[in-house]
Amino acid sequence: MMFSVIIPVYNRPEELHELLQSLLKQSFTTFEVVVIEDGSMKDSRAVIDLFKNKLRINYLVQSNTGQGFARNNGMRIAHGDFFIILDSDVILPSDYLLKLSLAIKNRNLDAFGGPDAAAEDFSALQKAMDFAMTSFWTTGGIRGKVKDPAKYQARGFNMGVSRKVYEATGGFLDPDQGEDIEWSIRIKKAGFKLELISEAFVYHKRKNTLRSFAKQAFSFGRNRVNVSRFHPGAIQVVHWLPTLFLLFTLSILVSFFANRLLFLLGLSIFLLWSSGVIITSAIKNSSIKVGILSWITSVSQLWSYGLGLPLELMAKVRKG
Structure with a gap:
């Protein structure tokens, strides 16, 4: 060969x-x-x-x-x-x-x-971006751990x-x-x-910088809609999870003014997720700094993708 x-x-x-x-x-x-x-x-x-x-x-x-x-x-x-x-x-x-x-x-x-990975000599930010793109806490690890060939892309x-x-x-x-x-x-x-x-x-x-990383994630959300032009079933439930995460975090802010009990419940769930991201990344990379940066890149990745998909879908609907 x-x-x-x-x-x-x-x-x-x-x-x-x-x-x-x-x-x-x-x-x-x-x-x-x-x-x-x-x-x-x-x-x-x-x-x-x-x-x-x-x-x-x-x-x-x-x-x-x-x-x-x-x-x-x-x-x-x-x-x-x-x-x-x-x-x-x-x-x-x-x-x-x-x-x-x-x-x-x-x-x-x-x-x-x-799959992709981060080498030992990568910068803290590069390791954090790798974590955001590959971790169970963000993408479910689907980029490099899909066992069902029918689902892998x-x-x-x-x-x-x-x-x-x-x-x-x-x-x-x-x-x-x-x-x-x-x-x-x-x-x-x-x-x-x-x-x-x-x-x-x-x-x-x-x-990437943090800004360009977020912009790239936003494009990934939009691109999923573009793929659906060729393959109508390309957008599945899993692709809406970042949008649900975005709505969930926004709902925490709203509930602060509307219902303090819901606010505390939502905040507790978010803090548990945040702790999981920081601790997992810090242990994996032997660095608290990378752990904290991983939380920033993970939130950025989910919010950006979660915003890109529905905005592009609405634009597609308007265009007919």
């Missing part, structure tokens, strides 16, 4: 350097790299020059189309049997491709998705498809609006086997 590692990049040569450096360390070496420069003002030519004699790299420069279409263009020129799709802000453990090759062969997979920062899947389904339909979730659903509807490979994790080195 030969892998083609597909990496769209937009104004992030430093990130690309770290990712390519981790590809150099892979124990499984039968792969090529396809880097798609998606209309960057700050290109990665200098980085490519550093690695072109160390890795088999195909560097495609194009006008900006969005990462979904950039990935399609990368797969179009790739030579591998299986395409590994990564975001530029991830770093790979040295056995990442080896674990993929074994799982794909042993489980006869046509496509896969993998791969994410574009760490996913892959066989050449057969790409040729049969045509790749991503949207440039950057829940395109990975939409394609996951379409892949399974086409009869292909897509599952989570939980051991094939990547270190997701997010460069």
